Amino acid sequence: MPFVRELLKYDSISIVGLEKNTGKTECLNYLIKRLPLDIMTVAVSSIGVDGERRDQVTRSSKPEILLRDGMLFGTSEQHYRSRRVTSELLDIGDERTSLGRVITARALCGGKVLLSGPSSTASLRRWMDSAIKNHNANLCIIDGALSRMSLASPVVSKSMILATGAALSANIKTLVNKTAFVVGLVNIPVTKNAAGKILETKDDGVWRVGEDGEITPLGISSALSYDKLDSSTISGTKAIFISGALTDRFLNTISRESGDKKIELIVRDFTKIFVTPLNYNTFLKRGGKVSVLKKSKLLAVCVNPTAPDGTHLDSDKLCRELEKEIGLPVYDIIKNEYEA
Amino acid sequence: MNMRLKSILDSPCGFRYIFEKLQLQSSLSRHLLMDTPMPHKPSDIACIYEELREFKILFAQDGGLRNILTSLQITLSHLRDIRNTVTRLSAAATLDDIELFEIKNLAIINEDIRKHLKGKILSIDFDSMEDILNLLDPEGLRISSFYIYDSYDSELAVLRKKMKSGSKYQDELYYEASIIEDRVRGLLSRKLEKVVHLISSSLEKLAKTDILLSKVLLLEELDLSIPVVSTGANRYTGMFNPYIKEMVEKEKKEFQKVSVEFETNSPLLITGANMGGKTVVLKSLALCQYLFQFGFGVPAECAEISPVEEVHFCIGDQQNIESGLSSFAAEITRIDAVLKSVYAGKKILALIDEPARTTNPLEGTALVTALIRILLDKKLLMVVTTHYNIEDVECRRIRVKGLENGKMNYSLIEETGTKPPREALRIAASLGVDNRWLQEAENLLKEKTE
Numbered sequence: 202m203p204f205v206r207e208l209l210k211y212d213s214i215s216i217v218g219l220e221k222n223t224g225k226t227e228c229l230n231y232l233i234k235r236l237p238l239d240i241m242t243v244a245v246s247s248i249g250v251d252g253e254r255r256d257q258v259t260r261s262s263k264p265e266i267l268l269r270d271g272m273l274f275g276t277s278e279q280h281y282r283s284r285r286v287t288s289e290l291l292d293i294g295d296e297r298t299s300l301g302r303v304i305t306a307r308a309l310c311g312g313k314v315l316l317s318g319p320s321s322t323a324s325l326r327r328w329m330d331s332a333i334k335n336h337n338a339n340l341c342i343i344d345g346a347l348s349r350m351s352l353a354s355p356v357v358s359k360s361m362i363l364a365t366g367a368a369l370s371a372n373i374k375t376l377v378n379k380t381a382f383v384v385g386l387v388n389i390p391v392t393k394n395a396a397g398k399i400l401e402t403k404d405d406g407v408w409r410v411g412e413d414g415e416i417t418p419l420g421i422s423s424a425l426s427y428d429k430l431d432s433s434t435i436s437g438t439k440a441i442f443i444s445g446a447l448t449d450r451f452l453n454t455i456s457r458e459s460g461d462k463k464i465e466l467i468v469r470d471f472t473k474i475f476v477t478p479l480n481y482n483t484f485l486k487r488g489g490k491v492s493v494l495k496k497s498k499l500l501a502v503c504v505n506p507t508a509p510d511g512t513h514l515d516s517d518k519l520c521r522e523l524e525k526e527i528g529l530p531v532y533d534i535i536k537n538e539y540e541a
Numbered sequence: 542m543n544m545r546l547k548s549i550l551d552s553p554c555g556f557r558y559i560f561e562k563l564q565l566q567s568s569l570s571r572h573l574l575m576d577t578p579m580p581h582k583p584s585d586i587a588c589i590y591e592e593l594r595e596f597k598i599l600f601a602q603d604g605g606l607r608n609i610l611t612s613l614q615i616t617l618s619h620l621r622d623i624r625n626t627v628t629r630l631s632a633a634a635t636l637d638d639i640e641l642f643e644i645k646n647l648a649i650i651n652e653d654i655r656k657h658l659k660g661k662i663l664s665i666d667f668d669s670m671e672d673i674l675n676l677l678d679p680e681g682l683r684i685s686s687f688y689i690y691d692s693y694d695s696e697l698a699v700l701r702k703k704m705k706s707g708s709k710y711q712d713e714l715y716y717e718a719s720i721i722e723d724r725v726r727g728l729l730s731r732k733l734e735k736v737v738h739l740i741s742s743s744l745e746k747l748a749k750t751d752i753l754l755s756k757v758l759l760l761e762e763l764d765l766s767i768p769v770v771s772t773g774a775n776r777y778t779g780m781f782n783p784y785i786k787e788m789v790e791k792e793k794k795e796f797q798k799v800s801v802e803f804e805t806n807s808p809l810l811i812t813g814a815n816m817g818g819k820t821v822v823l824k825s826l827a828l829c830q831y832l833f834q835f836g837f838g839v840p841a842e843c844a845e846i847s848p849v850e851e852v853h854f855c856i857g858d859q860q861n862i863e864s865g866l867s868s869f870a871a872e873i874t875r876i877d878a879v880l881k882s883v884y885a886g887k888k889i890l891a892l893i894d895e896p897a898r899t900t901n902p903l904e905g906t907a908l909v910t911a912l913i914r915i916l917l918d919k920k921l922l923m924v925v926t927t928h929y930n931i932e933d934v935e936c937r938r939i940r941v942k943g944l945e946n947g948k949m950n951y952s953l954i955e956e957t958g959t960k961p962p963r964e965a966l967r968i969a970a971s972l973g974v975d976n977r978w979l980q981e982a983e984n985l986l987k988e989k990t991e
Binding site: 292 | 688705710917
C-alpha cells in the first residue's frame with residue numbers, strides 16, 4: 202500500500218468524501234492502523250459536526266475512530282465525555298462549538314472516540330498549529346465533514362485523500378465522471394507565470410497580468426459582480442488572477458470575449474472553483490487554461506462500492522475504470538487488506 | 542435600586558468607553574466585575590482604593606513588580622470561569638475529567654500567582670492550593686494535563702497494563718476500567734468538596750488581581766488619578782472626559798480641562814453659552830461619579846468625591862423617546878424619580894441637563910426655579926444646567942466663560958448676576974448661518990430692551 206509511505210512526507214492530510222457513506226472514516230481508520238506510531242506523533246481531528254448530524258438524520262451510524270496508544274486527538278466536550286479510550290486531557294480550546302469547546306487529548310492505550318473538532322477552517326488550522334507546536338505532532342489527519350471541500354484547501358492541509366463510491370452514483374460511468382472532474386480540479390497545475398509570487402499577496406479583487414508580467418487591476422471589484430467585461434477590457438492580457446471564487450458566469454464571459462486568444466485563469470487553489478463540468482470542459486477545449494497558486498497533493502482515491510440504499514457495484518471494475526480515467530491508483534480499502 | 546456595573550455600561554456618560562479599555566485577561570474577571578453591585582459606603586470605596594493604591598505602587602511604571610506584570614497577565618489569561626463546577630461540587634456531584642482538569646489548572650494558576658505575590662501584596666491573601674494540586678497531580682509532574690492516573694487505584698493500574706499489552710481494543714476491559722475510573726472520580730470529588738471554599742475564593746481572588754492590574758494600567762493609559770473619598774462635597778480640579786478628549790485631540794485641537802466643585806444642601810446652577818461644554822461637564826461628572834463608586838481612577842488632575850447611593854443622570858437622550866414617551870414626558874418622569882429618591886431619604890447625586898427646555902420659556906422657568914427651591918435644603922448633590930433666567934431663588938451659580946476673541950473658553954467661573962449670558966446670536970453667527978435671520982433677531986431684541 203504505497204500511499205501511507207508517501208504520506209510521511211507531509212505534515213497534514215485531509216480526507217474528503219464526495220458524498221456521505223463513501224468510506225471516509227474507514228479510510229481514516231485504515232491510515233491510523235498502518236502509520237508507524239513508534240517513530241512519530243499523529244494528531245486527528247475533524248471539522249465541525251456537520252457530517253455527524255446528517256448521519257443521524259439518515260440513521261446510518263457514524264463510525265467511531267480507532268485510536269492507537271500515544272495518538273493525539275481533538276474533539277468536542279460532548280464527545281470527549283462519551284469516549285471509550287483512556288486518555289490524558291492536555292488542553293481545552295477557547296472557541297465554543299455547538300457541542301462545547303474542543304478538547305485536545307492523548308490516547309494512553311487503544312480505544313474509540315467520535316471526532317467533532319473546530320467548526321471553521323481558520324480555527325481548525327489553529328488547532329493543527331497548536332498540536333504541532335505545543336504537543337509535538339508530526340502529522341495531522343483531518344476527517345472531513347461532508348461538503349466541506351474548503352478544508353482540502355492547501356491552506357489547511359498539504360495533502361489529501363479523496364473518498365468516493367456508490368453513494369455518489371449507482372452508475373459506474375457517472376460515478377467515474379463525477380470523481381474524475383474533482384480529481385481534475387485538485388490536480389490543476391501551479392501557474393508557471395512568474396507573477397504568481399506577487400499574486401499571493403493580493404487578498405481581494407481581480408487582477409490582470411500583462412504580456413510583460415506587469416500586474417494591474419482588471420477594473421472590476423470581484424468575479425461575482427461586474428457590469429461590463431468585454432474584449433477591450435482583456436486585450437493585451439496574458440493571465441487573469443481571481444482572488445475569490447471562480448464562477449460559471451465569469452468563466453463563460455472570459456471564454457466568449459477572449460476569442461482566439463488563450464488566456465490563463467489563475468485561482469488561489471482548487472477549492473475556489475465553483476463551475477459546472479460542462480462549462481469547465483468547454484473552456485479547456487477552446488484552448489483556455491486554468492492554474493492555481495497553491496496545490497495540495499492528492500495521495501490516493503479510495504472507493505466504497507456499497508451504498509446505504511443497497512446498491513453494490515463491482516469493486517474491481519470500478520477501480521479499473523476510475524484508474525483509467527484519472528491515471529492514479531484507486532483503492533477499495535474495505536474489501537482489500539492492502540499491505541502497508 | 543440595586544445597581545450593578547453592567548446596568549451603567551451604556552449610560553450616556555460614556556462608561557463603556559472606559560470599560561472596554563480595561564485589559565482584563567480573563568472572561569471570569571469581566572463577568573464578576575460587570576455583576577458587581579455599586580458600593581456606596583465610604584468605607585467600602587476607601588477599601589477598594591486602598592487596594593488599588595497598593596497595586597499602583599508595585600505595578601506602576603517605576604513599581605517594584607512591574608517586570609513581572611506581563612507574566613502575571615499571561616498566567617491570568619488561562620483563568621477560566623468554572624463557577625458552574627463549583628456549584629456542582631457543592632451539590633455533591635461527581636466531576637468529570639474536563640472539570641477535574643480545570644480545577645487542576647486553577648490550582649496551578651493560584652500557586653503561580655501566590656508564589657509571585659506572597660508577602661508583597663497585603664490586600665489579597667492567597668490561600669495555598671498545594672493540597673488540591675497534589676491530589677490532582679499524584680505523580681508530581683506539575684504539568685496541566687490530567688487523567689485518572691494509574692496511581693489512584695492499584696486495580697486500575699493492573700487493568701491498564703492488560704489493555705496495553707493486548708493488540709486489539711477490548712470493550713470488556715475498557716468497561717471494567719471505566720467503572721474503577723468513575724469510582725476514583727467520585728472519591729476525588731468528595732475530597733474536593735471539602736475544600737470547595739478554597740476553589741471559589743481562589744476564583745474571586747485571582748479575578749480581583751486581574752481587575753486591579755487592569756485598573757492600574759488604565760490609570761496610566763488614560764492619565765487618571767485616584768480620588769479622595771470625601772463626605773458631602775465633590776471637588777474636581779482639571780476634570781476631563783477621556784472620550785471627548787480623544788476625539789478633540791484627533792482633530793489636532795487641545796481639550797480644555799475644567800475645575801468644578803459643589804456640596805450637598807447647595808444645588809449648583811450652570812449657565813452659559815450654547816456650545817460652551819455644559820453637557821460635557823455633566824457627562825464628565827456622571828462618569829467620574831460612577832468610576833469612583835466602582836473604585837476606578839477618575840479623569841481629573843485631582844478629585845474629592847462623596848459616595849452616593851444613587852446617581853441620577855437626566856440628559857436628553859433618545860432612549861425614552863424611542864420607548865414611546867414624548868421628550869417632555871420622559872424628562873419630567875426622570876426628574877420626578879429624583880424627587881422620590883430624595884423624599885425617601887436616599888443619598889443621591891442628581892445631574893440634570895437643561896430641564897424643561899422643550900416647553901415654553903415661561904412655564905419652563907417656573908418649573909426649574911421650583912425644582913431648585915424645593916431641593917435647596919435637601920441632602921443631595923445636584924448640578925443643573927439651564928438657559929433660563931432663574932431669578933427667584935438663592936443658589937450657587939457658575940457659568941461657562943464663553944466666547945473670547947472668537948474662541949470658546951470652556952472654563953467655569955462664579956456668576957454673580959442671575960441673567961444668563963446673551964451669546965446665542967454671536968455663536969450662531971460664528972457658525973456662518975444666514976445673516977438676514979440673525980439681523981432680524983437682533984432687531985427684535987433691541988425693540989424689547991428699548
